Amino acid sequence: MPLREDIKKVLVIGSGPIVIGQAAEFDYAGSQVCRTLKKEGLEVVLVNSNPATIMTDKTMADRVYIEPLTLPVLKKIIEIERPDSILSTLGGQMGLTLSMQLAKAGVLDEMGIKVLGATPETINKAEDRQMFKDMLISIGEPVIPSKVVNYIEGALEYAEEIGYPVIVRPAYTLGGTGGGIANNPDELRIIGSDGLRQSPITQILVEKSVSGWKEIEFEVIRDSKNNTITVCSMENLDPVGVHTGDSIVVAPAVTLADKEYQMLRSASIKIIQELGVEGGCNCQFALDPDSFEYAVIEVNPRVSRSSALASKATGYPIAKVASKIAIGYTLDEIKNEVTGDTYACFEPALDYVVVKFPKWPFDKFVYAKRTLGTQMKATGEVMAIGSFFEQALMKAVRSIELGLDTLELKKLHDKSILEIEEFLHSCDDERIFVVYEALRRGVPIDSIYNITGIDRWFLSKINNLVHMDKYLREGELTEIKYKDAKDMGFLDSTIERLSGQKPPCRLKAAFKMVDTCAAEFEAETPYFYATFDEENEAEEFIEKHEDGRKKIVVFGSGPIRIGQGIEFDYCSVHCINALRESGHEAVIVNNNPETVSTDFDISDRLYFEPLTPEDIDGVLDTEKPDGVIVQFGGQTAIKTTKHLLERGENILGTSADSIDEAEDRERFDALLERCDIPRPKGRTAFTTEEAVKAANELGYPVLLRPSYVLGGQNMIIAHSDGDVREYMEIITSTADLENPVLLDKYLMGTEIEVDAISDGKDLLIPGIMEHIERAGVHSGDSISVYPPQSLSQEVKDKVVSYTEKLVRELKVLGMVNIQYVYYNGELYVIEVNPRSSRTVPYISKVTNVPIVNLATKVLLGSTIRDLGYEPGLVPEASYVAVKVPVFSFPKLTDADSQLGPEMKSTGEVLGIDRDFESALYKGLLGAGYELHKVDDVVLFTVKDEDKPEAVPLAKKFIDFGYKIVATEGTCKYLNAHGVKAEKINYFDEDKPNTDTLFDSGAVDFVVSTSKIGRKPATRSVQMRRKAIERSIATLTSIDTANALANALLSGKNLDNVQMVDISKI
């Protein structure tokens, strides 16, 4: 069937802020959808609260609303826009849930809106545990014995019946939030209650654990004619029990014989046909490794993280095809854009193997529990493609940016064999490395299998790497040995390191095309991966398409992690667009399957490769580019600068020397001296004693951080010698200190940030941003406001003049991001980053200055004036934008939510409106805060320094009608200063205490600040965790709390704010 005639205007709901379990993959899916629908001539209305996305660019849809993703907001937008259809399956769980809510609230019926993709009935059948189970039983598909319960007693009873261990899965939550495996009644009591609380409908599923079975996934696509195909099979390296988002995943499935493969393939087809999904669907199975017995674990009736992975792994554009199906097309009518010749109705054949490796945030949350289970903890992932599993795994390990070039983890060396065997039992983020170490020590594969349940096939392959490592260390490095090592993914540098010999020859990377069809048909996909063969298809492709355009290679930002998120992919994509726009060939190197930049039709060529020097050598040797760009791919790309310089590449933009000048403390100090710009006093230290001494010279509080970091990794504010010692101990244990630790006097002033573009002569500042939280809270975790609300013209002028001076002196070309602090009437510079930043997407959108586009063109030689812009500060926009960070604390057990200089947020939302109060209201609403009184109580427990400011803050909450409850010290102080507050005991004291108060459901907000945080054993950390686990909004900065109180008192609500279509700004 062709395009349905009854569809003219479609509402697309995005997935909102990046949180663990819902990341950039939905921007990839969403932007494919928008492009596809627009191409079909449909009017697209897009709603997404996340400004760091490509899909919220004004060119992506006809109407773009960056507004909170809540039911009332969507209702309002629907009333304005009157779409005839809504697409439910391409905005992640958020899009699916909101579509359901709109249907349940009767909005869709009332407005006559059709649901495309999956109907509410379909969604219910897949998402409601009981209905799902009933559906499976009705079609004869095996289910794991399980029961839906609404009370903990029911869970305990059922667990007795089926036997422990049992898995708890809360209904309607994301990324398995609140779930877990319980081995006994005590554990079930904790995990079960937690799950019930997390579930919006207070419902959990208690199911028999099939941990140890293989976990296999199929991506399935179905159209309205019931044509159904499976795009890709995937096998988790970790057996059932670890969330697939936290598992190393291989595509296609590698340990299944055809009989098992077809059995599960047929089951997935049967399930999607029964569900009636029109589009993409993901089916997860548990398969007994010792029989044909299997069970259906879960079905997502929508495009998911796995579909993004499957798309990139096969080249099959699932989201694009799913959106075409949603608007009426059938699989035989949709062309396979990879071959251009065949149709979407076929199953990709792979002639390589793909490994996905998760990126976890435990380097940021050093005290968070690292155990992996049914609740996802990874913030991002990388994908690697190779001709062999070993090769792909080694590439993946390099891509994950842990500084590893093999699976050998040095810190395991001094562990005893008993300790190693003990570690094997704990399933955490480092288990694969522990497995490697165990194999290295000669622990038999069978023993490891018995403990971990990891299939012997994978263990044997990892063992191949162990043996190659040993083999390389022995005897002569022959040509055959060298070639075998290369096939297994060892780098030349690793081979040299292990063998102590130069390779007898040099094998150059040869690039193969990802073509969906294992070379059966001629394809034109400019999508390549490296292996070591003679035939280089990329070279052929380049020759064939040579058209005289200059070639520029752009380096992407790798896996999504805290501090380096989707914003950098946004920048990379816009850089590519600008390059192509200005008549250049744009080539991207990246390794993140969730991103838009790794969509093969974004650039002229895509290389899916790790971003290490040797890996990029392969690309550069093949491409021989006219220039390379590193300033849009975050620190990952910046890190390649030195190597690129050594190769003699033409780096477009700020010179490597200037980058060094900005990062090297002494050189930077000298530069500031020359510019006569003050900065907070600072020192450097290599040892603990040096650090303590420096801190005392500066006077507490001081800020400590390692040099060369992004996202404030390992950054703290120290208030005492003890803090400094604790910090130095941690930082010296994980790495040798090549670069010193930096100590700065900590100034608690207003933080100001600018992004600017320099053409070498003139400077364009699209806007100045002011942070709500005072310095000390990482800029990425601060509420950021554009244009600034509290700064005088004088300060703004000073910011502009300092920025101009710095940029000139540093000889910046292209992008720069500068952070200032305004303290006691003085403006200080904190840091200068000669690269793109995380604020670029939102500032571009609200100021209407296409920052990355301009910066790219500047790199290519245009001047700011050429591009039609008057240098200097761009006049302030008529809209106010408030960027509010979003955190994933509920998913990270034991992680402290206290904000500090180290970044903790995973995503962000934006509030845009004509005035600050409205924008703030929307920003907070979008970030998930309830901005009306639900219950009665605000709990205060603040450190001594914050007590004076807590007084007016508490008054504001009282004015709004709240009752203040506070812990002893805070309560005394508030009472003494005329604020009525009731004392509450800590959770470890007599009842009633904070625990009973939380459980009573009376608390709307917790304001909790503490001097010492981080360690999970700390009382304040535990209390905040308890609040977070009960989904109580926890504010850990007086400034954030104050902003929230102001928003409450401002009287803003959805009736008096307007919905802003940013395409009209």
Place this chain on the structure above:
Amino acid sequence: MSRNSTQYEHGKPAYLILEDGSVFSGWNLGAEGTAIGEVVFTTGMTGYQETLTDPSYYGQIVTQTFPLIGNYGVNEADRESAKVWLNGYIIREWCYEPSNFRSRSTLGEYLESHGIVGIYDIDTRALTRKLRSKGVMNGAITTDMPDDKPGFMREIKAYSIEEPLKAVSVKERVTYNCADPLCRIVMLDYGYKNNILRSLNARGCSVMIMPYDSSPQDIMAMKPDGIMLSNGPGDPSKETEVIRNLAELLKTDVPILGICLGHQLLAIAAGGRTEKLKYGHRGANQPVMDMEKDRIYVTSQNHGYAVVGDSITKDIGHVSHYNVNDGSCEGVGYNRPGTFTVQFHPEACAGPHDTQYLFDRFLENMLEYKKNKTIG
């Protein structure tokens, strides 16, 4: 490759030589020696054991485009016939430590025990691209490169698959009975795959497997309720005797189902034509449109020849299925009652099970035939 504690050991050096003169070097697995054959590629990612034992590959050297072969070992149950029929085997990497609960031995051991010469560690993608652009060609795998290269090249070029049906077919009738059979089927064995037999047995049909050159009289003497024309190797147009026999059978009113070679032979017998495809369809992902159902199914395929769609004139029947990728004919519905044939493999193994419904259709046709016969 095999591994003892710290050593990597490859097999003997081995070479793949194509008739266009190109040489790929790799290592030997399976038997040593020389194998000459028609080099083809298959894109199926699972089911290598089914491929090895599929009689349709008789006389060919098969390349697997998926690089990791042998992962789950070999077992007794996944054989599609009693032996390995292909002449040689080309793969990227073989797994010498397979892992699967049914695995009984390794791929290397299996090939060796069947005397099949294999080669691994060559760029199978480059080979596939060559076959795709130049078409299927002859080639040889050898562990002993002969001194007389020109002579060897001549030998390779001269190779052709002779009398393949004679080689693969049963010599005597073999019967696989069902208790209280719904129908009795004669299957003409052009190189049948076990799963055709299993699929028919599973539907309550007794199957009498008869040699490929059985005479129409012998066949009809069995009083079959249906005739099954199996898959098999080679160029259908060369099988003149078989075609003559089928033309005779077409004059009866017994329902017929043809698969792959059976489909091609019946088309010629009815007056249609076949042609050689450049590099064939071999894999488990070929989309086929069933025009009657207006549905697309993903099918398993293995053929180098195809029925020319235009040659199926109105007085023969109609093209009932076509390949969504290249539009080639994938099935014929005959005017003659109860008769249809398909190019693809509804019995799968290896490959998707999506078109098993065709066996149900065949059963319905036979039951209808039986009913009419009783009434008649």
